[in-house]
Amino acid sequence: MNTKEGSERRICQCCGMPLEDEIIGRNQDGTPNEDYCKWCYADGVFTYSDMDELIDVCIPHMVGEGFSEEQARVYMKEMLPKLDYWKRYEDLSDNGQFDEFKKQLIDEINALSIAGMPKVEKLNSLVGKYVNLAYRLPNGANVKFLDDEATYLGTQLEPEFGEHTGTDRCFGVLANRDFILIATYGAQGADPQLVLYKKR
Numbered sequence: 785m786n787t788k789e790g791s792e793r794r795i796c797q798c799c800g801m802p803l804e805d806e807i808i809g810r811n812q813d814g815t816p817n818e819d820y821c822k823w824c825y826a827d828g829v830f831t832y833s834d835m836d837e838l839i840d841v842c843i844p845h846m847v848g849e850g851f852s853e854e855q856a857r858v859y860m861k862e863m864l865p866k867l868d869y870w871k872r873y874e875d876l877s878d879n880g881q882f883d884e885f886k887k888q889l890i891d892e893i894n895a896l897s898i899a900g901m902p903k904v905e906k907l908n909s910l911v912g913k914y915v916n917l918a919y920r921l922p923n924g925a926n927v928k929f930l931d932d933e934a935t936y937l938g939t940q941l942e943p944e945f946g947e948h949t950g951t952d953r954c955f956g957v958l959a960n961r962d963f964i965l966i967a968t969y970g971a972q973g974a975d976p977q978l979v980l981y982k983k984r
């Protein structure tokens with residue numbers, strides 16, 4: 785661990801990301817957990833149980849920062865097993881409960897059969913702040929549905945048929961224990977349109 789005089793550089797003990805105050809995960813009672821980021825640890829639940837899945841999520845972000853894909857994968861495979869979560873995985877894991885919940889959510893989303901939207905295969909953890917788009921309602925009001933601080937499950941999908949095929953519009957899926965939200969939007973979340981918001 786890198787230590788400087790009096791200050792220790794903290795990294796998430798699941799994914800290795802440097803921990804700034806604003807991305808620190810929360811325990812179930814809302815208190816911060818200084819060991820993990822919000823993507824890996826949300827309201828007392830660990831969101832990753834499969835190291836390879838986590839690596840797949842991290843790699844695109846690292847490739848933008850000077851790593852080749854192969855270098856990023858080698859680096860992650862070496863670094864992750866040294867982190868506390870993966871070392872103590874047997875003690876910390878929830879015996880697949882969260883994975884079970886993800887599977888159930890995926891089935892529910894796919895059962896909605898949204899026209900033009902491909903089947904959801906995977907959901908990743910996403911932090912509200914970065915995906916909290918404002919939707920314009922028919923009455924002209926702009927509404928946001930997410931809590932900037934909270935962690936959600938979601939994914940982005942390219943349309944497979946219908947009016948948005950071949951444009952830069954994507955489907956965005958976001959969900960948690962309480963709701964499923966599906967929207968379309970252009971590059972960088974431009975002009976978002978709500979397709980469905982459903983309480984679970």
Ligand SMILES: [Zn+2]
Nearest residue numbers: 796799821824
């Ligand atoms: Zn993390």
